[in-house]
Amino acid sequence: MNTAQPREPLIQGAPPKSRLLRRLVVAIVLLIAIGLPVATFSIAYHARGAVLQTKADVKAEFVSQAIALSPRMWRFEQVRLRDVMTRFPQELADEQARVISDTGEEITTSNHRIAPPMISRTAPIYDSGVRAGHVEVRRSLHDILLQTLAAAGAGILLASGMFGMMRRLELREKRAVRAMFDERERARITLHAISDGVITVNLAQRIEYLNPAAERLTQWPLAEALGRPLGEICTLVDETTMAPAATPLLAAMEEDRVQGFSGKETALMRRDGSSLAIEESAAPIRNAEGGVIGGVMVLHDVSLTRRMEKRALWDATHDLLTGLANRRDFEARIDASLARARATGEQDVFCYLDLDQFKIVNDNCGHSAGDALLKQISGVLHGRLRRSDSLARLGGDEFGVLIENCAIERAQAIANDLLTAVREYRFLWDGKSFGIGVSIGLVAITGETGSRADVFAAVDAACYAAKEQGRNRVCVYRSSDSDIAQRRSEMNWAARLTEAIEADRLALYYQPYQPLNDGVAANGPHLEVLLRLVEADGAIVLPGVFLPAAERYGIMPSIDRWVISHVFSRYHGLCSRFGEGLTCAINLSGATLNAGGILEFIREQAAAHAIPPGAICFEITETAAINNIRAALQFMTATKALGFHFALDDFGVGTSSLAYLKTLPVDYLKIDGSFVRNIVSDPIDRAMTETINRVGHLMGLQTVGEYAASTEIIAALAEIGVDFAQGFAVQEPEPLPPPMVSGSF
């Protein structure tokens, strides 16, 4: 396709009409400058000559008569001759008349004396029919020359004026031509530069111009397209139906007004038969009188835009990893389902799936493995569903299925089918085989169902109930289920917790460690800071009630920060109360470890309150650390560098505990209370406690026995060699002493 347009010459010189006009004006100017004085002189000269000739003729006649009267002495009759010369006819001041004899002798002359230049005319005088001489009448030309000079001046002025006017007109014309050229050049460059296709047609709708972009879009070179009907070069179709679409150019020309983009998804049929998504607009082209002489159509290639729009739309409604619908799209489908249920009474079922053991795969084999697992599971689930069912990925390892027009029993069967499929599926990665489980919650969407949030809360509660009931099972939400009702109460707790934080209605309690050997006793007192929630009515709520809700609804990072800032600010006061070298243990949730910015917060708070090294020990649960082992390791390493200690809480009840213990940089190992609780009566628990204690000591850690509810347990722990005991037998949790006023508690 020839996209290079021949560049037109800049200024092609003045047009012939202008040259002719210029020559004409120059001729007129010259004519005025030269012709006016020449004409003035000529006319005046000839007029004067004629007058003088008449005077000479008259005077000659008089003289001839004088000769006739005195043929011998006439030449001496000076008085009479001079009178004739002077008065017949009257001689002017700048005139002189004289009588010359035939021998050239001046017989008489009038009194006036004139200087050249002058004009003279003669007339013969006769003596009885024989020439006797002549009369000469002369007149100065000074006045005529002055008139001529004046005329020349006027002519020059006039000519200069005309010349100036011509030059002004010429300059104006040049400027106009230049401006027109610049305008054309700008338009030409613009038309060449823009990516929009521009097509102009004449009144017969035949092509007059295509810019390079139009050539590219239509695949028609301008040279070939010239003169062809518009419909041959530019055929528009509906992009969806591919049915012929009307060109806006015809309407623009017929209605004599601009036709903007119609908003329809139009496509241009190209010369090779392919189609191209475009947006089209058109406008009439008018002549100077305003009459329509053609039209211009602009084609904007929106194929990329439409692809991006579609892609964006797809991205907005799909999960990029699995290709399934995403949560937003699924929510829209839930909304549609709710509306349909209310309108028609049809019942859909929302099936919520939460994979079990997904984190294990993710953490053991990396994110790539986790991603692969999710993709494969998506395929497994998709293969078990009807086309009309909507499968979506709602979160990390959570899926949703909307089963339309389905009874709850049928949905339950489908859910069990999905459960079985997942359970039977084995994920293979790097030579290892992993079994995956899934907990499924079901909720029916009926005309009586509340909002979308209610639907999600209900199905979440059902799924949670399934997990609570031992995972790998299906649980159908029923509003009377106490467990599910409990879950719903957690949601209330979340709101109450947020409110309590904002109202500063959290309270700090503490429970000390009891050193069980002299070595650890020398390191100073040690206590664990505990959290309580103070209800609006002053009732104290234990963390077991609200922490699950806080963890489930993402409130733990806020709570942990609240605790950190309060303990740090009160640390030195606590030292005064409990003794120098005090170590305060603060619990950190897994969510806080994963949340960004906690390290910076701790650093700022430590600096603000001058916290000495070793004063604070953060306790994290084995599960919290393992769920995001990389983030936990980074955080613990960096925090330890600041002088803080770490304790691994509830050790022994999680998975792979011993394997992780080697990698986590902890200082204390808190043996889970489930072992310590029965240490006196259950030899296995005692052995487990001994093992953990031994392993901890081997790793250089100090150990703590939790749930030391009796002196016997404390004695047993001491006997085993555990370093600290913590529990009701040591001391029940008590409110942390309030901040000192005037330097004391």
Add this chain to the structure above:
Amino acid sequence: MVGESGFGAAPRASKAWVAALILCLAGASGAEGAEFQLGGSGATLGTMRVLADAYTAKHPETTFVVLPSMGSSGGIKAALAGAVALGLSTRPLKSDESAAGAVSVEYGRTPFVFATAPGTPVDGISTRQLADIYAGRLTEWPDGTRIRMILRPVSDSDNDAIKAISAEVRQGLDIAETRPGMAFAVTDQEAAKAIETTPGGIGPSTLALIRSEGRNLKALKLDGIAPSPDSLADGSYPLGKSLSIVRTPKSPPEALDFLDFVGSAEGRAILARTGHLTR
């Protein structure tokens, strides 16, 4: 006169032709019966005719014919050209004329006058009235007759004399020369005749002309002074005209003899009688 004699003998044409031829030949050779011509200023013509007649009476063999007025310049020019025996002039010679050998001999002075026909009901005018008449401010004589001033050609020496009377008169004359329908008289004789014949006419002339030509004119008093040789001589009358005879190397001896006659007692008597003031 040759011409007059010739035309007067017409019945005897052939004999007369022969006689005329002989006469011409005799004149040309300075023989007896010579006729000489005098020409020039009109103011002198009347007086010259009287003097010529007196001279011819004493010298019958010599006749002086006085030609019609050709003006002073014409007379001098004709004398230098030998066309006339003597020139008659009322102006001094120009240098070129003197260089050509012309010699001017003043034979008298005569009052320059403003004259009217005898029936005009005034005897004199004042200089102011003269200026007013020229300027057109005074247009009627006391009897209601229109005053008609006879002008002389612009180049005539009379105009110079008139303009010399006073500044008012000069202005008046300048105005008069531009007034339409004014009567002009080229020669002194034409002027005298025009004054005589024009109703209410008035114009310049000389006392000598009026008396020598016997003109029917009345010389007016100017500012109460009557023009006369005596009043001119004593200076009470301010306007006078010098009259001269111009001889040239071409002037014949008879002409010089005539010139002597003019200066003789007889000639001076004639001059005094015709209104001249002589030395």
